[in-house]
Structure formats: C-alpha cells, structure tokens
Amino acid sequence: MTVLEAVGSSTDATTLRRTFACFPTGVAAVSARLDGGPVGMAISSFTSVSLSPPLASICVARDSTTWPMLRGAPRLGVSVLSDVHDLAGRQLAARTGNRFAGLRTTTTTSGALYLEGATALFECVIHDEIAAGDHDIVVLQILALAARPSTRPLIFHGSRFHQLATNQ
Ligand SMILES: Cc1cc2nc3c(=O)[nH]c(=O)nc-3n(C[C@H](O)[C@H](O)[C@H](O)COP(=O)(O)O)c2cc1C
Numbered sequence: 001m002t003v004l005e006a007v008g009s010s011t012d013a014t015t016l017r018r019t020f021a022c023f024p025t026g027v028a029a030v031s032a033r034l035d036g037g038p039v040g041m042a043i044s045s046f047t048s049v050s051l052s053p054p055l056a057s058i059c060v061a062r063d064s065t066t067w068p069m070l071r072g073a074p075r076l077g078v079s080v081l082s083d084v085h086d087l088a089g090r091q092l093a094a095r096t097g098n099r100f101a102g103l104r105t106t107t108t109t110s111g112a113l114y115l116e117g118a119t120a121l122f123e124c125v126i127h128d129e130i131a132a133g134d135h136d137i138v139v140l141q142i143l144a145l146a147a148r149p150s151t152r153p154l155i156f157h158g159s160r161f162h163q164l165a166t167n168q
Pocket residue numbers: 027041042043044045046058059060061063064065066067089090092093094095156
C-alpha cells in the first residue's frame with residue numbers, strides 16, 4: 001500500500017501543487033470590462049455550490065494582482081473554456097502582456113466579459129468572501145447563464161491542458 005507523506009510545516013508548495021494537480025478540473029475565465037479595458041484571469045477552482053439560491057465559488061490567491069480589479073466590477077463573466085481555448089487558458093494566466101490579445105470576446109451592457117466559443121457562461125456578482133489560508137474563497141451568485149453541453153471542455157490535469165477523450 002502507498003505510504004502517505006505527513007503534511008507539516010515543512011511540506012513544500014510544489015508537493016501540494018503536484019498532488020492537487022492530480023484532481024482534474026475544467027478551466028474558467030473570470031472577466032469584466034473595466035474603464036481600462038478587459039480584465040480577466042484563468043481559474044481552475046470554479047465549482048458549483050448551491051442550486052437554491054444559485055451559487056458557485058472560486059478560490060483566489062491573496063497575492064493576485066488581477067482579483068482586486070475584478071472584485072470591484074459590477075458583474076463578472078465566467079466563461080468555461082472549451083478545447084479550442086488552450087492558448088487562451090495560458091494567456092489568461094500570463095503575468096505580462098495583453099491577456100486578451102487575439103481572443104474573441106463579447107461584453108454585456110453590465111460589463112461582464114465572455115470568451116466566444118466557451119462551453120458555459122455564468123453572469124455573477126460576489127455573494128460572500130471567506131478567508132482561507134493564502135487564498136480567499138469567493139462565493140458567486142449566478143444571475144444569468146448559458147449552456148452549450150455539446151461543446152467539449154478544456155481539461156486541466158497534472159498542470160497541463162488536455163482534451164476530453166470520448167468513446168465514440
Ligand atoms: C489553468 C490555470 C488555472 C488557474 N486557477 C487559478 C485559481 O483557481 N485561482 C487563482 O488564484 N489563480 C489561478 N491561476 C493563476 C491565475 O490565472 C494568474 O496567473 C495569477 O492570478 C497571477 O496573475 P495576477 O497577479 O494577475 O492575478 C490559474 C492559472 C492557470 C494557468
């Protein structure tokens with residue numbers, strides 16, 4: 001049987017990150033159009049929370065420089081990336097350069113910004129923020145949504161992007 005490594009103060013972030021990365025997720029772009037232009041970031045921690053009321057959550061690093069801008073937006077657009085968005089996923093996490101260069105987007109009158117070709121869209125406002133270690137759990141209230149289940153999602157696993165394999 002595999003021996004588990006006890007987690008203590010000496011456990012390094014790389015070990016934690018590598019182990020968390022074994023849990024496959026989708027990738028979402030959380031974005032808004034602000035006075036200075038489009039602002040957004042790639043998020044793999046997007047999770048459904050509640051049906052009634054409709055809530056979802058993301059976990060955002062306390063040292064994020066993008067989140068303080070986004071959290072002031074009247075509406076947040078969450079785009080669930082599809083398998084054509086692997087470049088967009090990388091670009092939306094870049095620390096330098098224009099994250100939206102070459103990306104096709106649409107913006108609602110409320111300022112929520114979406115990536116074209118996404119597999120699902122959620123228009124959200126912040127419902128609650130809960131401090132959790134070096135991240136904040138941000139609970140999002142969903143005000144509007146659109147689903148395109150036949151569009152295949154981008155998968156994030158082992159710190160890499162993958163496409164969903166089908167049996168057909
Ligand atoms: C696939 C992927 C998923 C990510 N998920 C998250 C996440 O859930 N939470 C988070 O705070 N940062 C996440 N990041 C990192 C951010 O996208 C971004 O790189 C980071 O916030 C640094 O930029 P900033 O200082 O502009 O915020 C993710 C990056 C990638 C590539």
